[in-house]
Amino acid sequence: MLPLRRFAGACRRRGLAGIAPGAPREAADAVVVGAGVVGLAVARALAMAGREVVVVEAAPSFGTGTSSRNSEVIHAGIYYPPGSLKASLCVRGREMLYKYCAEREIPHKQLGKLIVATGVAETAKLDMLLKNAKENGVDDLQMMEGSEAMEMEPELRCLKALLSPRTGIVDSHSFMLSLLADAENLGTAISYNTTVTNGYIGDEGLELHISESKALENHSVGSPVSPQLILFPKLLINSAGLSAAPLAKRFHGLNQVFVPPAYYARGCYFTLSQTKSPFSHLIYPLPEDGGIGVHVTLDLNGVVRFGPDVEWIDGGKDVTSCFLSRFDYSVNPTRCSKFYPVIRKYFPNLKDDSLEPSYSGIRPKLSGPGQPPSDFVIQGEDIHGVPGLVNLFGIESPGLTSSLAIAEYIVSRYLR
Ligand SMILES: Cc1cc2nc3c(=O)[nH]c(=O)nc-3n(C[C@H](O)[C@H](O)[C@H](O)COP(=O)(O)OP(=O)(O)OC[C@H]3O[C@@H](n4cnc5c(N)ncnc54)[C@H](O)[C@@H]3O)c2cc1C
Incomplete structure (x- = not known):
């Protein structure tokens, strides 16, 4: 320093x-x-x-x-448009990160992730994601019937799922x-x-x-x-x-x-109060406008988090406050009312009052609400x-x- x-x-x-x-x-x-x-x-x-x-x-x-305000997920490179920097740098960066973490003994785990379709209309979107991922060079995805995925994860409910074995988590600090x-x-x-x-x-x-x-x-x-x-x-x-x-x-x-132009989208996380994780994989619904859906992430201590949601916020007019990172990172506890129905689509046993406000992060976006990513x-x-x-x-x-x-x-x- x-x-x-x-x-x-x-x-x-x-x-x-x-x-x-x-x-x-x-x-x-x-x-x-x-x-x-x-x-x-x-x-x-x-x-x-x-x-x-x-x-x-x-x-x-x-x-x-x-x-230090993110999901700490090592993404495989599934979602991004083929030919984009996000696609190529994610696929390359993922492999560099796994190698670096292995060499330096940085805590990380290749847990794998399931992207799940819970309604009939969503299954076609899983097919599109599979095709997109292949074009990005992510060729280890496996399409599964719901029954197969639910056998792997008994608390999960879905019609179909896409397994990404190369997705993982890392101790970002x-x-x-x-x-x-x-x-x-x-x-x-x-x-x-x-x-x-x-x-x-x-x-x-x-x-x-x-x-x-x-x-x-x-x-x-x-x-x-x-x-x-x-x-x-x-x-x-x-x-x-x-x-x-x-x-x-x-x-x-x-x-x-x-x-x-700069746009800002806050994403809040809620932790699950129960100590034992119901899942061993990361579980993701299909992407939504501005984010990749309120998903299940696990940290390296096994703590289960749900999030992040998407809340468009004003960046403020005072540029020096922005430099000093005076953004509003508070998590409004009432936002969890929107989490329960979304999560219960794939985790119906989620108990009432089991979510606790955790932390938030803010996405530095270049496109606003309703615009393409x-x-x-x-x-x-x-x-x-x-x-x-x-x-x-x-x-x-x-x-x-x-x-x-x-x-x-x-x-x-x-x-x-
Ligand atoms: C909710 C959320 C979830 C995410 N989940 C994931 C994930 O699971 N996996 C993944 O790969 N990515 C994820 N990301 C993205 C990832 O966190 C970011 O892409 C990454 O952290 C950006 O790092 P950075 O160094 O560009 O920015 P920052 O970490 O924001 O660092 C910028 C630094 O610049 C400093 N600074 C600002 N202005 C000035 C100035 N004028 N002078 C000097 N210093 C200044 C700030 O203090 C800050 O320390 C997520 C992001 C969010 C918001």
Whole structure:
């Protein structure tokens, strides 16, 4: 962990530029904004490729945003449109993740998952998913009659099911800790409590304005923020998750047609109060608008969670609050009334009052309610024309699964 002053010092110790009057101005090689799972994977990959990396993170620690507010599922790559980044990076990332977890002894389990059809009209959708998955290179799915699936999972009720043996779960915190250790062992510096507030693209290249996060805490909407450090990175990866698009909007000189609109969809989880899990596989209904349905996930301690649902929320007008992750993550207990009927379609023995509010996460979406789902957007110079800038937008699910592949993609495509 490096406070801002020492962070500037670390840049200088690496032989970078000296201090100019006003806010210190430093040259930097590669800067990654955001220490979520994707930012950490990218930092590690850049460091492995020989770059001097600094990670700037607004929060007091790594992975406090969406990366610790998800289902921790290693997705197989079933749902995404063939040819999309989500499809290719999920399939590649899944295999990279399993290998990485096995090598580093990161807790994970390949539990397998059942996607279930509970009504006649849904069975055709399972056939479509099977076809889609095959086109994505996921060729180990097995279509099952309901009776077969219910034999595997006696508490389940369904007409038909699709078994995905390669789906699993991972301890995302251990995974991020390991990525961080790898990156730091290769010389990566990380500065917590440090927020990137603006960027300028000019004759000198990229200019990044940085402040200690606490200096933004009482910042009033619309007033300018004075930087405490100005960095001139050769390579800048905007991996700010929910804030990636609002941050890119503050990159003066970047043609704003390349910054997609940001939408936010909260997903709440409820845990099952009974201690013994009724299921040994992950159980998923068919996908719904904005998400992949209120499903059953198990964590590595066997705790059963249901979720996430989809609730479209306002991102707020105050961009610095967004950088400081002041989103509303509370779980409204009344939302569980919508969970019971949905879950009982495939788990009829779910008892009244057995669901307890747990946690929520927010999806960084690029398409709004009723619009077709969007792909990951990874934009470098080839797209927006700014040398050295890579923006990552809409890195929602399967971003955890895909993280190592996203990092590999960036290194192979944008390293100069
Ligand atoms: C409900 C839910 C369930 C999900 N389930 C799964 C799943 O089961 N499997 C799967 O593969 N994926 C899943 N995902 C997706 C996955 O969690 C994300 O794709 C992934 O965590 C994104 O990581 P990230 O590093 O891009 O973003 P984040 O984890 O959000 O990290 C971004 C970081 O940037 C920092 N930051 C923001 N602005 C600034 C700034 N201006 N300056 C400095 N730092 C800044 C933030 O503090 C944050 O730490 C799920 C997502 C949600 C919401």
